[in-house]
Amino acid sequence: MALTGWITGCAPLSGESRWQRADALATQARWHPQRIVTAPFVLRAYVPQQRVRADTLTVYIEGDGLAWLSPTEISADPTPRTPVALQMALRHPNAAAAYLARPCQYVAAADAQHCDPRFWTSARFAPEVVQATDQALTTLMQDVGARQLVLVGYSGGGAVAALVAARRKDVLRLVTVAGNLDHAAWTRWHKVTPLSGSLNPANEWERLRDVPQIHLAGALDTVVPPPLTQAYVDRYPAGQRPQLRVLPGQDHSCCWANAWPVLAAQVLPPPD
Numbered sequence: 308m309a310l311t312g313w314i315t316g317c318a319p320l321s322g323e324s325r326w327q328r329a330d331a332l333a334t335q336a337r338w339h340p341q342r343i344v345t346a347p348f349v350l351r352a353y354v355p356q357q358r359v360r361a362d363t364l365t366v367y368i369e370g371d372g373l374a375w376l377s378p379t380e381i382s383a384d385p386t387p388r389t390p391v392a393l394q395m396a397l398r399h400p401n402a403a404a405a406y407l408a409r410p411c412q413y414v415a416a417a418d419a420q421h422c423d424p425r426f427w428t429s430a431r432f433a434p435e436v437v438q439a440t441d442q443a444l445t446t447l448m449q450d451v452g453a454r455q456l457v458l459v460g461y462s463g464g465g466a467v468a469a470l471v472a473a474r475r476k477d478v479l480r481l482v483t484v485a486g487n488l489d490h491a492a493w494t495r496w497h498k499v500t501p502l503s504g505s506l507n508p509a510n511e512w513e514r515l516r517d518v519p520q521i522h523l524a525g526a527l528d529t530v531v532p533p534p535l536t537q538a539y540v541d542r543y544p545a546g547q548r549p550q551l552r553v554l555p556g557q558d559h560s561c562c563w564a565n566a567w568p569v570l571a572a573q574v575l576p577p578p579d
Contacts, residue, residue, distance in 0.1 A: 325373075325386040326413055329353070329393055336397040338406075342418075345442040347435060348410040348426075349418035352447060353393060361403035362579045363479060364453035366444055367396035369408045370462030370485075374427045385427035386412045392461040394564035395484070400571055401578055405447045409464065410436055430504035431463060432490065437470045437506060444471065455479040457575060462531065462559065463487050465522075469508035472518050481520045482574050485559050487531050488522070488539040496535060512542045520549035521574045525557030 333339060333353045341352040372387035386408075396406040409431075411422040426436060444456060457480045460468030465486020472478040487493050489509035490502045508515070522540065524533040533553045540551045552574075557563065563570075 325384075325388060329386075329390050329413065332390070332393060332397060338397060340413075341405075343407075343443045343446050345439040345446075347421040348439040349414060350410060350439060350443045351408040351413035352443065353396065353406040354447070354450070355402040355404070357402060358451055359402045360452045362453060363403065363455040363457060363576065364448050364451055365399060365404045365457040365459060365575065366447060367392040367399075367404070367406045368440070368458065368460040368464035368468050369393065369406070369412060370464050371427065371431060372409060372412050374431070381424045381428055383424075384411075385409065389560060391484075391560055391563055392459070392464055395459065395461065395567045395571075398564060398567045398571070400568070400575075403451065403453075403579065407440065407443055407447070409467065410439055425504060429500070429502050431502065432466050432470060432505035432507070434506060436467065437474070440467055441471050441474060444475075448477075458482065459484065459575075460486055461563070466490065466508050469515060470506050470511065473508070473511045473514040478518050480576055481515070481518050483520075483522045483536075484563050485525055485528055485531050485557075486522060486536065489535060492535050492538060493531065496532065509539050509542060512539070516543065516547055522549055522551045523557075523563075523570065523574065524551065524553045525559060525563075526553050526555045527558040530559035 337356045338353045339356050341354050343350045343352055369392040372385040373382045374385050376382050393406050396404055410426050456478050458468040458472055459482045461484045465483030472481045490507055494501045522536050524536045540548050
């Protein structure tokens with residue numbers, strides 16, 4: 308059992324309604340969906356309708372979505388009710404950006420052959436997930452001719468972003484927002500079942516030591532409490548620790564998207 312799929316406690320929209328909501332948000336901002344085939348998953352991205360050539364591409368990676376309907380019932384569709392990372396991406400200061408959903412989010416039945424529920428529960432950070440995300444990022448970069456990546460991961464997307472960054476040499480900056488950077492500590496904190504089959508960013512801090520990192524945590528976040536992010540930061544030697552900012556008034560989901568235009572100017576590299 309894990310927390311992020313059900314802790315907000317409201318009734319889930321149907322999968323179709325969740326898709327429609329994301330499509331509507333994207334269309335309003337003049338973005339559109341993109342289907343990306345990887346091994347083994349087909350992933351959903353949203354990109355600006357007017358693509359621009361860019362040396363640096365910023366990609367926003369979604370959170371865990373609707374993983375659980377209750378503490379004991381797994382969701383059949385992990386598409387998020389509130390796509391926080393998408394809302395942030397749509398507020399990016401320029402068109403050199405993209406949004407990437409997690410495996411099995413926003414996926415049609417014909418593309419869901421490999422969508423075993425373990426990939427949004429116990430194995431949500433499995434090697435297959437990291438590999439597919441890595442491949443999708445390369446595709447998005449090639450589409451605009453980018454040479455460098457800035458990764459922005461929300462919640463569990465922060466873990467995926469960190470795991471990908473540990474395996475690439477072209478990540479200019481890693482930014483996490485309410486990111487779950489040590490799922491072993493997280494499951495112990497909440498006294499829930501460990502995420503067996505998942506890679507753990509906290510175990511790969513040495514590979515991330517040369518990646519510039521900024522981690523944002525909400526002072527009111529009870530899903531990924533700030534002490535967990537602080538413990539991740541403290542794994543690094545003094546003088547090499549990533550930056551951690553704890554923002555008053557923010558919890559796990561509210562109100563990162565609304566605050567993002569201001570935060571983006573503070574945590575993202577200057578545009579090309």
